[in-house]
Amino acid sequence: MKLNILLSLVCLILFIFEGFGQTIQKYSDTATIAGIAGIEKYDYYIRDSVKVITGAYDFEATLKNADYVECRIKVIGNFKDGNADGKWIETWVGLTSNGHGYKRVFISNFKEAFPEGGWIYTDTTKSKEGKTYKYNKLIIKNGKLVSLSLMNSDLKTPTVYNFDANGKFNYPDKYIHGFDVRIYEPDIDTKLGLYYHKGDDNVYIVWDKYWVNLVSYDYSNLAEEMNRFKSFANNLTYYCNEVILDNYYFKIGYGFAECNKDEEDKYYQRVNYFVDDSVKLEVSVAYFNLKSGIDAYNANNIMEAKKYFEQAKFYCNECPIKGVIYKKLSEVKALTF
Secondary structure, eight states, X not given: OOOOSHHHHHHOOEEEOOOOSOOOEEEEEEEEETTEEEEEEEEEEXXXXXXXXXXXXXXXXXXXXXXXXXXXXXXXXXXXXXXXXXXXXXXXXXXXXXXXXXXXEEEEEEETXXXXXXXXXXXXXXXXTEEEEEEEEEEEETTEEEEEEEXXXXXXXXEEEEEOTXXXXXXXXXXXXXXXXXXXXXXXXXXXXXXXXXXXXXXXXXXXXXXXXXXXXXXXXXXXXXXXXHHHHGGGOOOOOTTXXXXXXXXXXXEXXXXXXXXXXXXXXXXXXXXXXXXXXXXXXXXXXXXXXXHHHHTTOHXXXXXXXXXXXXXXXXXXXXXXXXXXXXXXXXXXX
């Protein structure tokens, strides 16, 4: 069974309640969180007829089912004026169906409802063969991922994945600043979303493609080495409503699409919807004309290539591909009379 309590509690923090004043009151009663019945304790006050949880929080339950013969569950944490804040610890201790003892601990840290600091998951199981364990740690700082380390009984040292200052994925020889190293160059402008790659003389569309959500792996889009998040995220599959879902959403990398008519149309739909920037639109026209000129040149349509390069020059002004355009235009002019 997946752990699925903590973020349910984080999400269910405000309740409509009739009353007045802000006197701290105590609550202790049975409650069902994410389908698990237990005893819930917390302090609260009333603000504008709304019940606001604040201070220490506690939830305890005992669960029995086919997978875990018996399991004791305990969640402790803290709310600050209705928001999860500080360290939260969720612990599951019990026996598997084979009678093996296990202990699973999930530690998360928040700053006014946003993930901040270390998020740690440990899973230890004892059997006659010995003890097995997993230890996964994700560090979040200022709303960006900093590092992910994975450890288990078979590894002598942890596997560590790092991120750059913008929270983008780095992996030796494969990813740099969230890009596939085979196509990365330092002058990529991710804000523009278009890129001329000198290595193969081609134009690409850059998408914000790879991302992870700590609430649910189903809300993540990962590839290759980034799939190592799966072993971490699957342990953090907690229910959370859509209101604060974005609190747990992190962009970690980029994908590329080679320019063609379909991708060009998608690009303009995205830019026209999200960006009110006439300069950016003009620069994008320069990139697409450069692409069309390259295709025409490769097809030996010199005059058509010249037309596209001239249009690219018109829209470029001081854009990043100005030098490329001028060079291409000079080459085709040398082939015409």
